[in-house]
Amino acid sequence: MLTVKDLKVAVEDKTILNGINLEVKPGEVHAIMGPNGSGKSTFANVIAGREDYEVESGSVLYKGEDLLEMEVDERALAGIFMAFQYPVEIPGVSTSNFLKSIVNANREARGLEEMNAMQMLKYIREKIELVGMDEKFLRRSLNEGFSGGEKKRSEMLQMALLEPSLAILDETDSGLDIDALRIVSEAVNKLRTQDRSFIIVTHYQRLLNYIEPDFVHVLYKGRIVKSGDKSLALELEDKGYDWIKEEVDAVAV
Amino acid sequence: MSDSMQTLEQHTKSDYKYGFTSNIETDKLPKGLSEDVVRAISAKKNEPEWLTEWRLKAYRQFLEMTEPKWPNVDYPPVDLQDIIYYAAPKKKKKLDSLDEVDPELLDTFNKLGIPLEEQKMLAGVAVDAVIDSVSVKTTYKEKLAELGIIFCSFSEAVQEHPELVKKYIGSVVPANDNYFAALNSAVFSDGSFVYLPKGVKCPMELSTYFRINERDTGQFERTLIVAEEGSQVSYLEGCTAPMRDENQLHAAVVELVAMDDATIKYSTVQNWYPGDKDGKGGIYNFVTKRGLCKGVNSKITWTQVETGSAVTWKYPSCVLLGDNSVGEFYSVAVTNNRQQADTGTKMTHLGKNTRSTIISKGISAGYSHNSYRGLVKIGKKAENAHNFSVCDSLLMGDKCGAHTFPYLEVQNNTAKVEHEATTSKIGEDQLFYLMQRGLSEENAVNTIVNGFAKEVFNELPMEFAVEAQKLLAISLEGSVG
Numbered sequence: 175m176l177t178v179k180d181l182k183v184a185v186e187d188k189t190i191l192n193g194i195n196l197e198v199k200p201g202e203v204h205a206i207m208g209p210n211g212s213g214k215s216t217f218a219n220v221i222a223g224r225e226d227y228e229v230e231s232g233s234v235l236y237k238g239e240d241l242l243e244m245e246v247d248e249r250a251l252a253g254i255f256m257a258f259q260y261p262v263e264i265p266g267v268s269t270s271n272f273l274k275s276i277v278n279a280n281r282e283a284r285g286l287e288e289m290n291a292m293q294m295l296k297y298i299r300e301k302i303e304l305v306g307m308d309e310k311f312l313r314r315s316l317n318e319g320f321s322g323g324e325k326k327r328s329e330m331l332q333m334a335l336l337e338p339s340l341a342i343l344d345e346t347d348s349g350l351d352i353d354a355l356r357i358v359s360e361a362v363n364k365l366r367t368q369d370r371s372f373i374i375v376t377h378y379q380r381l382l383n384y385i386e387p388d389f390v391h392v393l394y395k396g397r398i399v400k401s402g403d404k405s406l407a408l409e410l411e412d413k414g415y416d417w418i419k420e421e422v423d424a425v426a427v
Numbered sequence: 428m429s430d431s432m433q434t435l436e437q438h439t440k441s442d443y444k445y446g447f448t449s450n451i452e453t454d455k456l457p458k459g460l461s462e463d464v465v466r467a468i469s470a471k472k473n474e475p476e477w478l479t480e481w482r483l484k485a486y487r488q489f490l491e492m493t494e495p496k497w498p499n500v501d502y503p504p505v506d507l508q509d510i511i512y513y514a515a516p517k518k519k520k521k522l523d524s525l526d527e528v529d530p531e532l533l534d535t536f537n538k539l540g541i542p543l544e545e546q547k548m549l550a551g552v553a554v555d556a557v558i559d560s561v562s563v564k565t566t567y568k569e570k571l572a573e574l575g576i577i578f579c580s581f582s583e584a585v586q587e588h589p590e591l592v593k594k595y596i597g598s599v600v601p602a603n604d605n606y607f608a609a610l611n612s613a614v615f616s617d618g619s620f621v622y623l624p625k626g627v628k629c630p631m632e633l634s635t636y637f638r639i640n641e642r643d644t645g646q647f648e649r650t651l652i653v654a655e656e657g658s659q660v661s662y663l664e665g666c667t668a669p670m671r672d673e674n675q676l677h678a679a680v681v682e683l684v685a686m687d688d689a690t691i692k693y694s695t696v697q698n699w700y701p702g703d704k705d706g707k708g709g710i711y712n713f714v715t716k717r718g719l720c721k722g723v724n725s726k727i728t729w730t731q732v733e734t735g736s737a738v739t740w741k742y743p744s745c746v747l748l749g750d751n752s753v754g755e756f757y758s759v760a761v762t763n764n765r766q767q768a769d770t771g772t773k774m775t776h777l778g779k780n781t782r783s784t785i786i787s788k789g790i791s792a793g794y795s796h797n798s799y800r801g802l803v804k805i806g807k808k809a810e811n812a813h814n815f816s817v818c819d820s821l822l823m824g825d826k827c828g829a830h831t832f833p834y835l836e837v838q839n840n841t842a843k844v845e846h847e848a849t850t851s852k853i854g855e856d857q858l859f860y861l862m863q864r865g866l867s868e869e870n871a872v873n874t875i876v877n878g879f880a881k882e883v884f885n886e887l888p889m890e891f892a893v894e895a896q897k898l899l900a901i902s903l904e905g906s907v908g
């Protein structure tokens with residue numbers, strides 16, 4: 175699905191990702207953890223195609239294609255979805271109209287027919303239930319005035335609607351109350367299939383109780399410094415990052 | 428995509444160099460402006476003597492006036508002697524049906540996507556199409572006539588309802604109101620006239636398409652709408668102009684009069700040719716639009732979507748004379764490339780408990796300049812007047828400019844005046860977010876821009892709103908990236 179090789183990325187001449195290697199196979203769930211500022215969101219943004227970042231070296235293959243050559247919208251239409259850490263507000267744009275247009279844009283890209291208003295309503299209702307959202311959000315402007323948790327759920331709703339091949343969740347669990355966390359996790363679990371992959375960025379091992387990852391990676395100073403299975407997350411929960419930092423920094427000296 | 432949108436799109440394509448100019452033989456005066464020209468126009472139109480005199484008086488006043496320099500726009504001076512002041516498509520005789528209309532003219536209509544006959548019936552819209560200076564065809568007239576509604580060309584009104592024209596012409600915008608209004612008063616060519624008798628609610632939207640057709644012909648339309656007590660009307664004005672190289676002056680005057688409990692809604696989509704990417708060519712649009720809320724509880728709403736013209740200078744205003752009267756102004760003004768717009772409104776509160784709302788959304792892209800200029804004036808006797816203004820600017824790129832000039836004159840301390848203003852840049856974050864969901868860049872920009880302008884689009888009649896949104900998209904094509 176996704177093969178990242180020695181990826182180095184800079185912002186304004188400052189290197190932020192310093193040689194990332196990662197292989198995500200269809201159906202796998204990878205968790206990425208790591209201290210604040212280690213480059214997790216940067217990595218997610220680079221995969222999604224944000225322009226502010228300069229790829230210095232390395233390669234990213236997605237379904238066998240050179241991902242770095244693709245525009246943001248091409249990547250999205252090719253099945254890459256990113257749930258934002260901080261979803262942006264878009265005033266005056268009705269959520270329901272927005273959902274309709276993104277669903278149809280993605281259907282078109284997959285060679286499917288556009289949904290008419292009735293089909294769309296049914297489809298959206300189905301997914302709204304899945305993520306436990308209130309229908310009244312459909313009438314509001316996109317993300318405008320949504321609480322932190324509501325924004326995250328709206329991201330999950332969009333993911334459910336677009337049925338991506340690769341979903342990257344950037345701290346979707348942050349700011350969610352316990353019930354919401356459970357509902358969102360269940361939604362992700364329902365969307366887990368043999369060919370859909372997830373990259374889940376999180377600070378909390380709690381989420382990984384609900385969504386069992388196949389791999390856990392620790393990102394530190396722009397590099398994956400440790401990988402393991404879900405027990406690594408438990409270990410981090412227990413001991414914090416200091417021991418890893420020490421290991422890495424000792425080697426660096 | 429509808430035909431009209433395709434046509435508009437053609438206008439914006441740079442390889443479509445000269446637009447289309449139909450070859451209808453025109454009966455036109457030579458270039459230049461003088462008392463003789465004013466007299467000749469009046470004579471061509473077979474006008475009564477009082478109107479000829481009215482024009483001449485306006486012309487003499489005009490000679491004493493100078494072009495206003497205060498708008499925040501910059502353009503080479505217009506040579507008024509280089510303009511043809513009268514051109515009319517040659518008429519064979521009075522036309523009874525479309526079959527009798529010059530086929531070339533019909534073809535032009537089709538290129539413009541103007542819906543005729545069937546389309547009109549389906550759309551429920553009566554269209555009074557003005558090509559150059561003379562109205563060619565007015566439909567639905569009989570149907571409206573049954574209700575006592577008069578909807579016709581201005582020239583026709585002069586012939587058939589001279590007493591109404593005489594009573595109201597210049598009553599809201601005096602002939603000497605300003606330089607361009609005076610010019611219009613002297614040489615106005617044609618336009619629309621609407622009269623609603625007491626208590627009549629117009630059952631359909633009244634719509635006029637304007638079009639500049641003849642090369643080097645300045646257009647000087649004049650529109651007058653009078654709504655008697657308790658009547659209601661919604662009027663749509665839509666403009667498209669073909670490509671051309673020479674700058675063209677367009678100086679219209681619109682006067683609205685609303686009596687007790689009457690409501691007039693005047694909506695405009697303005698898409699005159701804006702000039703090319705480097706600012707060559709394009710229409711100068713210097714318009715005086717004013718509505719008088721003469722009666723108690725009367726209401727006038729101006730809604731405008733301004734995307735065209737090289738230079739725009741336009742302030743649809745309301746004089747709130749009647750007690751409890753309401754004035755509203757909703758505006759989206761888009762400028763791209765080298766366009767310049769200085770637009771806004773004047774709300775003059777004279778009666779008690781008068782209310783006004785101003786919602787202005789300016790969108791600037793390219794190297795354009797977009798200014799909002801608004802005056803809220805509360806007179807001595809205007810007890811409990813209330814104004815609410817919002818004026819937002821959206822910038823696309825960093826070469827364009829947005830400016831706001833709000834003025835306030837309050838002579839009565841019971842007044843309540845609220846003003847909000849914001850300026851924002853179209854956000855990289857917003858674009859990235861929308862594109863991450865699979866929308867193309869163009870689509871993402873349109874989504875953001877339409878969201879920004881939504882409050883104004885909500886005020887437009889449905890079909891117009893859809894068209895306006897597409898127009899916005901076309902106007903901003905290629906402005907990002």
Ligand SMILES: Nc1ncnc2c1ncn2[C@@H]1O[C@H](COP(=O)(O)OP(=O)(O)OP(=O)(O)O)[C@@H](O)[C@H]1O
Nearest residue numbers: 185186190208209210211212213214215216217226
């Ligand atoms: N556009 C930018 N301009 C300058 N610095 C940036 C930019 N984007 C990211 N950075 C820097 O890159 C580093 C990594 O940021 P990133 O957001 O990827 O961290 P993170 O691991 O997601 O952190 P957190 O856990 O707090 O979300 C930080 O030091 C951040 O300040």
Ligand SMILES: [Mg+2]
Nearest residue numbers: 214215216259
């Ligand atoms: Mg982050």
